Amino acid sequence: MSDHSVIDYDNIRGSAERNLGAQNEGWVELVARCFEAIKKHCDREELPYPRVAQIKQKFGGLRIYLHDGETGDDLMIDEFIHAACNTADSSCEMCGNSSRPQSIGGWVRNLCCFCVHAEARRQERDLTAYPLNDRVEHRLKCLSCGYLGQLVTGRDDKKCAACVIGELEK
Template identity: 35%
Template sequence: MRRNLIDWTDIEASVKRHMESRPGWIPLVIEVLETIKEHADFTGDQPPNIVEIKQKLGGLRIYTDPSPDHVLSVLERAEIKAESTCEICGNAARVQDFYGYLACRCSWCAHDLIDERRGVHSPEPYILNQRLPEVDRDLCCTECGYFGQRVQAWNETRCPVCIMNDWLLKMASNLVSIQSQILQKAEDPAAEAVKYTVVYGHDFTFRHEVFKVTGHMRADDLLERCAHEVRVAIEGDSDD
């Protein structure tokens, strides 16, 4: 009998110790092992020996010594669920092909891995899933190749990360400053007007905008609203 990786009296600590590099899958494994432990306690059986927990071909694998079918069935359900769970953050994900290295990552964590591997394992630009069948190509980001998550808005065919990176690049190259000022309306104390000035572009173009908000709007909501207005302004200028 091979060594058991799991201390059945402290499942959580055992799983965390063996899955440090894939924290997104930790809750899945803890849940499935607790289910197995509860069944064993109820029937009086010994829990199985868990001899290996690993990632293989982008999927979760949990190996045991010879075990009853009900144990294998529960483990299989966890492995299937892991196929749509990011191994890093636990977000919704799909298995992606990083030039032969398969990993189940959401678009955000996929880009983290792209940054780690770019220039070492592939030429520029780094395009994922190059071995996918042509029929699946229309589900890939046209910039990075991420499969299964595209934004269908503003005529975009890219993943959310590529869109956000492009927007941040525009912000960095165009936006100089935002200055805001809250103008109290004496006739209506419950309503305020926020006036802000956006300075952007190499020619230091100024925009003066005013919009009304309720007196209950939080400061971070106000900043988010301002950021949205700035994005719309920049995108509008880029279309001209």
């Protein structure tokens, strides 16, 4: 692996888009804010910017890897990265809404109910015939599409907001 940085500190947002994909605006924004904070911290403390080996989504979580020894004794850089990854654990990759990891088509993605429905449409996937999270039983599982997360309250049918809105639009 090369020891160059995948983050260009003169174009942090563009670097985040290159690594995560421009369609993943929710996490691009998180990563951009994280590395803007790191850049300010390093400028203030007169530290070199850490070289980033990799930024990616894996099993529904955000992963940011630095090259070995990049933070030295500065724990703030680790804290910025840890905070971004923790926030991503409950944030939709695509839009930033509250979410949790979902199993869709054999892949685990962290998507809100609206974005998971959009992704299913993009994949031409019928969620009634091939539901999300098909091997998971959970009290917060949409009984219509299989979305695992927030359900519309005040209803007995246990459905996510995207399914309820879809019913209303019919």
